[in-house]
Amino acid sequence: MARIVIKFGGTSVADVEHIRMIAHRVKAEVERGNHVAVAVSAMAGTTNQLVDYAVEAATLYDLREYDVVVSAGEQVTAGLLAIVLQDLGVPARSWLGWQIPIETSDAHGSARIERIETADILRRFEEGQVAVIAGFQGVDTQGRITTLGRGGSDTSAVALAAALNAERCDIYTDVDGVYTCDPRIVPQARKLDKITYEEMLEMASLGAKVLQTRSVEIAMKHRVRVQVLSSFADTPGTFVVDEEEIVEQAIVSGITYSRDEAKITLTSVPDEPGAAASIFGPLADAAVSVDMIVQNVAADGKTTDLTFTVRKADLARAGKVLEDLRASLGYADLRADANVVKVSVIGVGMRSHAGVAQSMFMTLAEKGINIQVISTSEIKISVLVAEEYTELAVRSLHAAYGLDQV
Numbered sequence: 001m002a003r004i005v006i007k008f009g010g011t012s013v014a015d016v017e018h019i020r021m022i023a024h025r026v027k028a029e030v031e032r033g034n035h036v037a038v039a040v041s042a043m044a045g046t047t048n049q050l051v052d053y054a055v056e057a058a059t060l061y062d063l064r065e066y067d068v069v070v071s072a073g074e075q076v077t078a079g080l081l082a083i084v085l086q087d088l089g090v091p092a093r094s095w096l097g098w099q100i101p102i103e104t105s106d107a108h109g110s111a112r113i114e115r116i117e118t119a120d121i122l123r124r125f126e127e128g129q130v131a132v133i134a135g136f137q138g139v140d141t142q143g144r145i146t147t148l149g150r151g152g153s154d155t156s157a158v159a160l161a162a163a164l165n166a167e168r169c170d171i172y173t174d175v176d177g178v179y180t181c182d183p184r185i186v187p188q189a190r191k192l193d194k195i196t197y198e199e200m201l202e203m204a205s206l207g208a209k210v211l212q213t214r215s216v217e218i219a220m221k222h223r224v225r226v227q228v229l230s231s232f233a234d235t236p237g238t239f240v241v242d243e244e245e246i247v248e249q250a251i252v253s254g255i256t257y258s259r260d261e262a263k264i265t266l267t268s269v270p271d272e273p274g275a276a277a278s279i280f281g282p283l284a285d286a287a288v289s290v291d292m293i294v295q296n297v298a299a300d301g302k303t304t305d306l307t308f309t310v311r312k313a314d315l316a317r318a319g320k321v322l323e324d325l326r327a328s329l330g331y332a333d334l335r336a337d338a339n340v341v342k343v344s345v346i347g348v349g350m351r352s353h354a355g356v357a358q359s360m361f362m363t364l365a366e367k368g369i370n371i372q373v374i375s376t377s378e379i380k381i382s383v384l385v386a387e388e389y390t391e392l393a394v395r396s397l398h399a400a401y402g403l404d405q406v
């Protein structure tokens with residue numbers, strides 16, 4: 001008998017009617033003779049509401065209590081799905097994170113799964129029972145409830161699939177797969193049948209919101225076959241798989257954009273050993289993560305400008321840290337710009353093909369889009385451009401790399 005893990009996102013469990021619909025999918029999987037564990041999200045909108053409550057209760061809230069509050073949505077859906085399954089004659093029970101337990105770090109609000117105890121679930125599989133598991137939550141070594149960061153029920157599902165050695169992890173959402181680009185911006189975007197773990201990891205971390213980044217890391221590490229598909233359609237989705245499984249690998253598989261970027265430029269930074277360390281060290285201490293960085297050689301041999309990006313939410317904090325250190329860092333001016341977008345081109349084919357960056361730069365140049373910062377890895381090229389060019393940049397790149405639907 002195969003073990004299958006199925007995850008349902010918030011829109012798939014938006015109300016009891018929807019829960020009944022997806023329960024039929026679970027039932028069908030059971031009738032195919034599979035052992036099934038289901039990970040559920042909170043009903044659409046619920047987690048946002050719970051976050052708002054926590055913020056309203058106190059601006060500087062205790063993160064341990066925040067986790068108690070925001071994890072509550074998944075408890076409701078897990079119980080409801082178990083009730084509906086039982087009503088359909090499918091033996092099922094709900095599990096909260098701490099009951100399994102799903103052991104996590106104590107980084108409240110963004111905890112990492114460390115271990116999942118599977119003995120009880122496996123024993124109940126043998127009795128024919130479906131395990132309905134509250135996603136997004138776990139328990140730390142102190143016995144306190146933790147959550148895995150927004151979108152974390154993807155990670156619950158993939159980690160469960162790894163722990164249970166599942167044949168497949170089906171992630172049901174409201175889109176029918178992974179697209180070459182966000183279809184809301186590029187109507188010509190195509191659904192991919194398959195995508196490699198590495199590309200999916202880049203896409204998730206560069207702005208595609210279909211899977212939580214951490215879930216892809218776990219899938220890649222444990223070689224979990226993940227399928228992203230829609231609970232509102234009966235078509236196969238996109239499989240996230242090993243590179244060897246993809247016969248005809250495109251050079252570029254997808255284009256992403258992220259508006260969650262802000263640019264900081266420090267002018268006339270002394271060009272001397274230790275300058276970068278004394279800027280980025282304090283930022284790291286303030287939990288500001290820095291993404292793209294450019295620094296030029298000093299034309300006068302003494303000072304140079306330094307530009308880098310941070311998350312939009314961290315811009316004010318980063319600015320404060322740098323202002324406070326202005327005297328010791330010795331820069332002339334701090335310029336902040338939140339009006340930027342990071343556009344990225346992703347594909348494992350870049351490893352073996354030259355010229356991918358050049359076509360990106362040419363395409364943007366032809367549209368008169370100025371590139372402010374560039375960063376690359378083996379399989380991606382990212383550029384920072386003014387936010388107003390988001391659509392134009394993304395659409396023209398999509399066409400230039402031959403990704404448009406024909």
Ligand code: ASP
Pocket residue numbers: 009010041042047048073135136149150151152153154
């Ligand atoms: N309900 C949580 C959230 O909205 C977890 C998830 O849906 O994946 O972030």
Ligand code: MG
Pocket residue numbers: 009151154210211212
């Ligand atoms: Mg999600």
